[in-house]
Amino acid sequence: MKRKFLSPPVLLLLPAIIIIAAVVLVPLLLSLYTSFTPFKLTRPDTLYRWIGVRNYARLFEDYYFWAAFLRTFVVLTIALNLEMLLGLGLALLVNKATMGQRALRTIMMFPMMFSPILVGFQFKFLFNDTVGLVNNALQSMGMERVIPWLVDEHLALFSILSAEIWSSTSVFAILILAGLMAIPRDPLEAAKVDGCTAWQTFRHITLPYLMPFMFIAMTIRSLDIARAYDIVQIMTAGGPARRTELLWTMISRSGYVDANMGLANAMAYISILLSIFFTFYFFRKLMAARRYMGGAQ
Amino acid sequence: MMVSHATRKVYLKWARWIGTFLAMSVICIPGLWIVLSSFRPNVEILAKPAIWIPQDLNFDHYAAIFSSDPGQGAVPVWSYFQNSLIIATTSTLIALLIGMAGGYAFARYSFKGKDTMFLGFMLSRTVPGIALSLPLFMVYARLGIIDTDFGMILIYVAMNLPFTIWLIDGFFRQVPQEMSQAAQIDGCTPWQAFWLVEFPLAKSGIASAGIFAFLTSWNEFALASQLTRSTGSKTLPVGLLDFTSEFTINWGGMCALAVIMIVPALLLTFIVQKHLVAGLTFGGVKG
Numbered sequence: 001m002k003r004k005f006l007s008p009p010v011l012l013l014l015p016a017i018i019i020i021a022a023v024v025l026v027p028l029l030l031s032l033y034t035s036f037t038p039f040k041l042t043r044p045d046t047l048y049r050w051i052g053v054r055n056y057a058r059l060f061e062d063y064y065f066w067a068a069f070l071r072t073f074v075v076l077t078i079a080l081n082l083e084m085l086l087g088l089g090l091a092l093l094v095n096k097a098t099m100g101q102r103a104l105r106t107i108m109m110f111p112m113m114f115s116p117i118l119v120g121f122q123f124k125f126l127f128n129d130t131v132g133l134v135n136n137a138l139q140s141m142g143m144e145r146v147i148p149w150l151v152d153e154h155l156a157l158f159s160i161l162s163a164e165i166w167s168s169t170s171v172f173a174i175l176i177l178a179g180l181m182a183i184p185r186d187p188l189e190a191a192k193v194d195g196c197t198a199w200q201t202f203r204h205i206t207l208p209y210l211m212p213f214m215f216i217a218m219t220i221r222s223l224d225i226a227r228a229y230d231i232v233q234i235m236t237a238g239g240p241a242r243r244t245e246l247l248w249t250m251i252s253r254s255g256y257v258d259a260n261m262g263l264a265n266a267m268a269y270i271s272i273l274l275s276i277f278f279t280f281y282f283f284r285k286l287m288a289a290r291r292y293m294g295g296a297q
Numbered sequence: 298m299m300v301s302h303a304t305r306k307v308y309l310k311w312a313r314w315i316g317t318f319l320a321m322s323v324i325c326i327p328g329l330w331i332v333l334s335s336f337r338p339n340v341e342i343l344a345k346p347a348i349w350i351p352q353d354l355n356f357d358h359y360a361a362i363f364s365s366d367p368g369q370g371a372v373p374v375w376s377y378f379q380n381s382l383i384i385a386t387t388s389t390l391i392a393l394l395i396g397m398a399g400g401y402a403f404a405r406y407s408f409k410g411k412d413t414m415f416l417g418f419m420l421s422r423t424v425p426g427i428a429l430s431l432p433l434f435m436v437y438a439r440l441g442i443i444d445t446d447f448g449m450i451l452i453y454v455a456m457n458l459p460f461t462i463w464l465i466d467g468f469f470r471q472v473p474q475e476m477s478q479a480a481q482i483d484g485c486t487p488w489q490a491f492w493l494v495e496f497p498l499a500k501s502g503i504a505s506a507g508i509f510a511f512l513t514s515w516n517e518f519a520l521a522s523q524l525t526r527s528t529g530s531k532t533l534p535v536g537l538l539d540f541t542s543e544f545t546i547n548w549g550g551m552c553a554l555a556v557i558m559i560v561p562a563l564l565l566t567f568i569v570q571k572h573l574v575a576g577l578t579f580g581g582v583k584g
Contacts (some may be wrong), residue, residue, distance in 0.1 A: 001438060002300075007406075007408065008402070009402040009403075009405075009406035009408045010402075010408070012398040012399060012401060012402035012406075013398070013399050013403075013414070015395045015398060015399075016395050016396070016398070016418070016458050016462060017414075018397040019395065019451070019454055019455045019458065020418065020421050020455050020458060020459075022423045022451075022455070023429075023433070023451055023452055023454075023455035024424060024455055025421070026436065027429055027432035027433045027435075027436055028424065028429075028432065030432040030436065031428070031431060034431075034432070034435075034470065089316075089320075090320055093313060093316055093317045093320060094317070096313055097313075097317060102570075102571075104317070104321065105570065106566075106567060106570055107321055107325060108321075108324065109566060109570065110324055110325065110328060110563075111324060111328075111568070112512065113512060113516075113559055113562035113563055113566055114328070114516070114520060114559065115515070115516030115518060115533075115534045115558065117516075117518035117537060118516075118534070118537065118555050118558065118559075121537060121546075121551060121555070122327050122328075122330075122331055122555070123327070124546075125330075125331075125334075125546075125548060125552075126327060126330065128488045131342065131343050131344075131548075133326075133330055140349075166323070166324075166327065170324070182338065183325045193427075200555045217493060219419075220460070222423075223419070223423055223459075223460075227491060229425065229426070229427045229519050230518045230519060232438055247426045247537075248425055248428070248519075249433075251427060251428060252427050252430075252519075252523075255431045256431075256523070261435075264431055265431055265432070268425075268428035268431065269426075271425065271428060272424055272428060273427070274425060275423040275424070275425065276420060276423050278423075279419065279420065279423050283416075283419070284324040289436060
């Protein structure tokens, strides 16, 4: 009999388990604990005062927190859906290109190489109301007034969304393109023989085949949700008057600027639930899409 | 009037051309504007009305950030670059090694709680970096590893592991198990069978996992900005903040640093991009 604890898979997985436990699990447990204390960075002794669920109770009554929560949810939903549609369109265009496809593929991945913080600065620069490219272009075309892209609350959200979408559409595009390149030729040819229109072929063969790829992209992106922090923090820092505040800019503000670590950790815990919800949702969609494909073949 | 089939096809082809061109412009212009701005003097960047066609291209911003005079807008570019390179490369290599072990275990063995563990790894990635930074700050402060390369490497390895394991698992599943068995019958040790037979076949997938890991570590900001303090461990993304002061931003210098930051990522992706699409097709998706 082999000893159970040293079986090869356990041994192989052990380093990964140890690192993830040390860097993610332990800090998470710690933050769970501090969310039950009034911990302030400036007063270390507050770490040992247990106040039960008072932080959470406070958050439930906090209008700004729930506004940020809802805004995060909305921004994410819009961004994920638009990124998927645009990514699909981009992948279809590049896939159809007969010349220079490799070059197009490289250009398509261009935004992926940009650090999210760089994207933040870049779009802050582009949307700057006096020297920005966007306003300058509009003014060259004869517009008189100055549009305050980052100061008006609706426009600021729009600007943030465009930065977010610009930077992440390529993640969808590349995964969907990979899917398009892997589509078997037989069903497509059979559809042609049966006299399907281009739209019918797309709707009933290409699209179901691409669904798993899309959901993988959705899963990855919803896992990378935190990236939104960099862009928002740089472009507006949650302003004007907290109108573009998302969960993570709010958490870092109350944790580091206001020094309310305990409260910030309570917020973080609620926000993690949101990410877990998205991940589970897309993961289940992915499984369902895979089953559907399995049944079709 | 119905348009004939052939004309419609020509229209469609043109529409596709124009669509591709527009899409590529939207993708390229923000980046190109940054590159262009890094070579223009500030008067031109901030000119009103805008100067569209550059009149005076030079390397002044690069000279300024590499100079030794902080008053000129110098920043410790070399230390940032060095830190970024050390942290991103080391963490990618470690993540790939550990990820290969983990991915191989998931692909080749069946054991109790396998699915739970797989999902558990994925869920560890749902924790937003900024939410992690608060407790990590406390732990790192206790251990005294705030502001060290080691601390950042540890974080990035953990951040990259789930996706690395997922991709590599997908690739090892593509390699038929019989091949390694055949090699072992021919007299290879299991270790030799792995390195000589299975590893080369999964290589392209491992390369694409590596790119993703490298780009994630190279570009990460939220954690790095909280856990690094000095030039000893600050990375390039954190370095970008050096160009901001309370009310103004030194756009020219920042654009120059941005270009320096993109070039390695661009080179690496360009070199390995062939593997990337092929790799994604086989990995992960069919797992």
